[in-house]
Amino acid sequence: MKAELLLKVDSLYEVINHSNTLKTQQLIKDAPSKVEDKLSYDITEYTIKLANEVVKSIESMRKYVTTPIDAYKKQIMELEKEATEPLKMYIESAKTKMLAYNEELERVQSEANEKLRIESEKALSDVSIEDFSALAGQLVDQSISINTEQPKNIRVTKKARICGEVNWSMVLNVLFAAECLDYQDLLTPLAKAMEKCGVVKIDGIEIYDHKTQVIR
Amino acid sequence: MTRDQFVYFPALSCSRIKKHYTGDISYAKAALELGVSLHHQLLDLKPEDMNLEAYNVHKAISNHPVAKRIMNGAINEHPMIKEVQVGRHTIEGKAMFDIYNKKLNVIADIKTTSAKTLDVFGSDMVKHYNHIQAVWYSLIAGIDPKNFYYIGVTSRSKRSGSTSDSILVYRHNDHEIADAYKLITGYLDTNINELKSNFNSSYKS
Numbered sequence A: 001m002k003a004e005l006l007l008k009v010d011s012l013y014e015v016i017n018h019s020n021t022l023k024t025q026q027l028i029k030d031a032p033s034k035v036e037d038k039l040s041y042d043i044t045e046y047t048i049k050l051a052n053e054v055v056k057s058i059e060s061m062r063k064y065v066t067t068p069i070d071a072y073k074k075q076i077m078e079l080e081k082e083a084t085e086p087l088k089m090y091i092e093s094a095k096t097k098m099l100a101y102n103e104e105l106e107r108v109q110s111e112a113n114e115k116l117r118i119e120s121e122k123a124l125s126d127v128s129i130e131d132f133s134a135l136a137g138q139l140v141d142q143s144i145s146i147n148t149e150q151p152k153n154i155r156v157t158k159k160a161r162i163c164g165e166v167n168w169s170m171v172l173n174v175l176f177a178a179e180c181l182d183y184q185d186l187l188t189p190l191a192k193a194m195e196k197c198g199v200v201k202i203d204g205i206e207i208y209d210h211k212t213q214v215i216r
Numbered sequence B: 001m002t003r004d005q006f007v008y009f010p011a012l013s014c015s016r017i018k019k020h021y022t023g024d025i026s027y028a029k030a031a032l033e034l035g036v037s038l039h040h041q042l043l044d045l046k047p048e049d050m051n052l053e054a055y056n057v058h059k060a061i062s063n064h065p066v067a068k069r070i071m072n073g074a075i076n077e078h079p080m081i082k083e084v085q086v087g088r089h090t091i092e093g094k095a096m097f098d099i100y101n102k103k104l105n106v107i108a109d110i111k112t113t114s115a116k117t118l119d120v121f122g123s124d125m126v127k128h129y130n131h132i133q134a135v136w137y138s139l140i141a142g143i144d145p146k147n148f149y150y151i152g153v154t155s156r157s158k159r160s161g162s163t164s165d166s167i168l169v170y171r172h173n174d175h176e177i178a179d180a181y182k183l184i185t186g187y188l189d190t191n192i193n194e195l196k197s198n199f200n201s202s203y204k205s
Helices: A011-018 A019-030 A038-125 A130-146 A168-177 A183-187 A190-197 B003-008 B014-022 B026-044 B052-062 B066-071 B116-125 B130-141 B173-192 B192-198
Strands: B073-088 B089-101 B105-112 B146-155 B165-168
Touching: A011 A038, A011 B116, A011 B165, A019 B003, A038 A130, A038 B066, A130 B066, A130 B105, A130 B116, A130 B165, A183 B026, B003 B073, B003 B089, B014 B073, B014 B130, B014 B173, B026 B052, B026 B073, B026 B089, B052 B066, B052 B165, B066 B089, B066 B105, B066 B146, B066 B165, B073 B130, B089 B130, B089 B173, B105 B165, B116 B130, B116 B165, B116 B173, B130 B173, B173 B192
Parallel strands: B105 B146
Antiparallel strands: B073 B089, B089 B105, B146 B165
């Protein structure tokens, strides 16, 4: 690895302690605490501009200082990736093979079960009451012997996928009820989405003007 | 006989014998209560009145060649009190059979299980000392313990479209039955005095 890590933190301290920064910090202290007339509005606008400039200069210097760290980290991560990628690929492919083997075992088991079920149905259909116990017992004992091996470490989790026309209203109801979905996640992009689709109104939803101060 | 009358009837139950070996199992209360609820659904209600899970189990059992024959024409939740003889002990015992098919001379017990295969289910039954129940019930019903069956209800059987594959029907082998006899005899041997005072009128030894 060729990267060298040279950190210029002093440069960051210089900007933080620069006269512009200190002056702006003092200006903010003296800025009007309330915005109630044109003068206080203009002064506040001016201090925001100054504060923004200081923020940008500190941020820019911070980036200058941390960029080598990011580059160094990236190279370290590349090193890690080179070593782990083939292993991860092997793990994934091996797991797929093991799952396929497990599915094959399940298929074999299911086939054997079904075969025994059909045989049992046939055998028990015309068995006399006196002979039932002996025969049923034999069939039950036999079903133990057709157990296929059970591979370890197979975790079965339930997942959903679309298989037809979805009742999305029900999907949302369930997700909300289970607290898996925050309504705010849906509201944030909603106004733009409605505009895009030409939807003017949705019951229970109010589209309002949310104002932000965009002075830079 | 009502359930309460059965519970308070002064005769030896298999749960008393099992408890001697398992100790306190209050940690399993939640699981046991779930089991009780499923028993009620499966054994007391008509299929159309069952909840969806119980109905799915009912359907799966109805497709199992052995389980359906056992349940067909059987009496559910049937109490029985009878003097039984174990080794040198004779004592009045009681049992509440989940499923009693008098015609076939068979008893079956519904068990909810997390086991996925029959051999694991069978081992679990022994691990939880249920083989004591199998033998005790058989003694009371006067049948061969090999005619006592478990109908294991897996979580798969509760899903819609479940098949008979999801029902685990098991009976104990000779070794397990012999072990259960030993455990019952051992319990009676070590608890003679307590049994004498509790079931004084019926205890003979």
